[in-house]
Amino acid sequence: MNIQVKVNGKSYQADVEPRMLLVHFLRDVAGLTGTKIGCDTSQCGSCVVLMDGVTVKSCTCLAVHANGSSITTIEGLAQDGKLHAVQEAFWNKHGLQCGYCTAGMILTVTELLQRNPKPTAEQVRQGLKGNICRCTGYQNIVRAALAAAEALGG
Amino acid sequence: MFAAKFEYYKVNSVAEALQTLRAHNGAKLMAGGHSLIPLLKLRLARPAALVDISGILDLQGISVDDTTVHIGPLTTHQTIAASEAVARVCPLMAEVAGEIGDPQVRNRGTIGGNVSHADPASDWPTALTALNAQFVIQGTGALHRRVTRTVAAADFFTGALSTSLGEHEILTEIQVPVMNTAQHSAYAKMAHPATFFSVVSAAVVISMSGNRCTQASVVLGGLAPKPVRAASVEEALIGQDLTADNIAAAAAQVSNDLAGEVMGDIYASAEYRRAVAPVEVKHAIYHAAGLAHS
Numbered sequence: 174m175n176i177q178v179k180v181n182g183k184s185y186q187a188d189v190e191p192r193m194l195l196v197h198f199l200r201d202v203a204g205l206t207g208t209k210i211g212c213d214t215s216q217c218g219s220c221v222v223l224m225d226g227v228t229v230k231s232c233t234c235l236a237v238h239a240n241g242s243s244i245t246t247i248e249g250l251a252q253d254g255k256l257h258a259v260q261e262a263f264w265n266k267h268g269l270q271c272g273y274c275t276a277g278m279i280l281t282v283t284e285l286l287q288r289n290p291k292p293t294a295e296q297v298r299q300g301l302k303g304n305i306c307r308c309t310g311y312q313n314i315v316r317a318a319l320a321a322a323e324a325l326g327g
Numbered sequence: 328m329f330a331a332k333f334e335y336y337k338v339n340s341v342a343e344a345l346q347t348l349r350a351h352n353g354a355k356l357m358a359g360g361h362s363l364i365p366l367l368k369l370r371l372a373r374p375a376a377l378v379d380i381s382g383i384l385d386l387q388g389i390s391v392d393d394t395t396v397h398i399g400p401l402t403t404h405q406t407i408a409a410s411e412a413v414a415r416v417c418p419l420m421a422e423v424a425g426e427i428g429d430p431q432v433r434n435r436g437t438i439g440g441n442v443s444h445a446d447p448a449s450d451w452p453t454a455l456t457a458l459n460a461q462f463v464i465q466g467t468g469a470l471h472r473r474v475t476r477t478v479a480a481a482d483f484f485t486g487a488l489s490t491s492l493g494e495h496e497i498l499t500e501i502q503v504p505v506m507n508t509a510q511h512s513a514y515a516k517m518a519h520p521a522t523f524f525s526v527v528s529a530a531v532v533i534s535m536s537g538n539r540c541t542q543a544s545v546v547l548g549g550l551a552p553k554p555v556r557a558a559s560v561e562e563a564l565i566g567q568d569l570t571a572d573n574i575a576a577a578a579a580q581v582s583n584d585l586a587g588e589v590m591g592d593i594y595a596s597a598e599y600r601r602a603v604a605p606v607e608v609k610h611a612i613y614h615a616a617g618l619a620h621s
Binding site for chain 1: 328329330331332333334337360361364367368377379381405428430431432434435521522523
């Protein structure tokens with residue numbers, strides 16, 4: 174099936190099998206490998222991207238579902254060589270260790286702060302329920318989310 | 328993981344969906360895909376064709392009239408959780424929607440897909456049974472005439488991953504009675520920490536006159552192939568003042584309602600689920616009655 178998907182502002186057109194997952198479209202067709210595949214069963218959140226502004230697990234979404242939509246991956250957050258405030262906060266607060274979950278974490282926090290610009294630590298933890306980190310134990314990730322909220326003026 | 332090959336049809340109306348179902352034997356409907364895509368990837372389901380109904384505008388959204396909340400089956404859990412109208416007239420639905428899975432699952436997963444999939448460990452079947460919801464179903468009758476029927480929640484869920492939906496039918500609306508000011512509700516669940524699916528859950532809707540319980544609807548989920556109405560608990564509550572002692576005594580009656588199959592699986596044994604059931608029932612009644620958690 175022929176689909177057209179805008180990824181980080183750039184339009185991609187491809188003839189894909191209906192069974193192709195969005196995450197494979199992003200990684201293999203668009204060549205954007207910042208989005209990771211972790212559990213591949215919609216538990217871990219390392220494949221989270223923004224689809225028309227809301228987070229989705231791209232391992233549990235077909236590429237054909239994204240036809241006509243606008244996707245933001247981790248590669249699309251920085252503007253003009255300047256990191257997004259959430260990326261900056263993860264860097265400053267050491268909100269990562271191995272980095273595998275980081276793209277999903279950052280996109281989830283980005284949506285969280287759009288919905289709730291001034292979250293409590295507990296609300297951050299609830300918001301990150303679908304993102305698993307196996308290195309840091311979440312403390313610095315929560316600190317990063319709260320710092321990003323402050324930087325964004327929440 | 329890759330699904331087995333399937334043909335894909337995107338439809339834009341209920342009529343088109345029914346026609347496509349009839350034309351392709353073994354075709355499955357897909358909305359948000361959050362029940363079906365995992366099954367496809369694990370190859371536990373291998374339909375020859377998928378009918379993508381996510382674009383049918385008639386099946387989306389929430390409307391409320393004097394007596395009923397009308398919910399389009401394509402409405403996402405997130406939309407229900409964030410709906411002020413739902414929070415006002417049916418707070419149990421808002422509570423349940425906000426606790427499903429995680430934010431990403433709530434963004435994509437739909438109430439209609441959830442109930443049509445009928446996973447015994449999911450939340451909507453339990454809550455909608457307690458709320459005495461009605462399910463409006465369309466199918467095709469003689470001479471290709473459109474046929475509509477309405478099924479009560481108690482009859483809609485027939486077993487694990489089984490509903491009364493026919494192969495060539497589609498769920499077109501879920502109707503939930505508006506709660507009145509005397510009614511109070513709560514949902515309690517012991518969720519598995521890895522999957523967020525319920526190991527045991529309890530949905531409670533009670534009517535109160537002062538502190539006295541005048542009506543009760545108590546339904547358990549997660550522990551049996553389909554939602555279980557706890558008639559013994561309901562009977563023990565009605566006419567009683569909702570004191571801590573009376574609630575505990577009523578909740579203990581739940582063992583009488585679990586004479587049928589209680590599931591044991593990798594998450595919890597049947598024995599464990601039976602032991603947890605009265606605890607979750609008690610918590611739900613406590614919260615519904617506005618008492619402090621104990």
